[in-house]
Amino acid sequence: MTLFTCKPSAFLLALSFAATAAAAANDPPQADPAAVPPGYSTVITGTTHDFDYFMGSGWLATQHRLKATGVGSKEWDTFSATLCATPYLGGMVTVDEMDMPSKGTSGLTLRSFDPAKRQWSIYWISSRDGLLETPAMVGGFHGNHGEFYSEDRDAQGRPIKVRFLWNLNDHDHARWEQAFSYDNRTWETNWTADFVRGDRAKLCDDGRPRR
Template identity: 40%
Template sequence: MNDFDFLTGTWDVVNRARADFLDPDSPWEEFPGITRGSRHFDGQANLDEIEFPTKGFTGLTLRLYDPEREEWSLYWSSTRTGRLFPPVVGRWTDGVGEFHGDDEYQGTPIRARYRWSGVTADAAHWEQAFSTDDGATWVTNWTMAFSRR
């Protein structure tokens, strides 16, 4: 249940996002971020806020661990929408956290996947991918390279 303890503290983040989250040929854009993470409920909850200084918005992720199901639910919100998006749910296996959920992107129903990997004391990798065919194919559309400040 302490899977996200590594995020506690301040991180510099290199973001890469596609211009169109559903187009695998869409160009990538790179931009900075600063994340501040905190641990709660003895490790059963984690909260981080990320600033995107060149984009003019901030985001927030709340992660909650369900000990009965042994899985995490991750909830995202940002100042762009002011709403809590549906959660992605999953667990960590062999050092990789994978989380899935249903949502929509610009009116298109999608399956979302978040994947955490490469976690060390001073680095981590996160990526987001969307599927419009219930997970048969995925378009990775946002990656984050974390380095501890």
């Protein structure tokens, strides 16, 4: 018995190549495991006074959060928040609680300072699940600029490198930014917060945002 066979036509080959190229163009960039994105470091140091700036006041924040990460989204969600910070152990530990009323949620930032490494470790706990998120972001401030980095996975389980940037613009204004790197070459900023100092007596009750 003879089977009928034929070679694929040039047209079919072209269609196959175009489909493969289109699929590749939509795939997320592949990370080079031997590379790191610009500035990435887990040895940045600071001092126990890095977060003194935030103590003793309440803060009003305008938050901007990217609606989807790692897909080239340009859509941002904007909302307000109130933050109150309290130091412990002589300033070696700080706790911030941030209330986001329009989201019906709040979060707590726990920071601890390792005097041997001269580094802060920063952890986040959301009221949605009460879980301490790990690994910690590590780093510190040089002057009015702070940098903190870590490796993690995003909400979809994709491996990422994470960056926090702090800029203390003046006595009453600060800015925080979060960025992810999916390809170990570029950063995508996905969350920013602009803070304005407020009256702690009006904004906070016992170190927590007034609700």
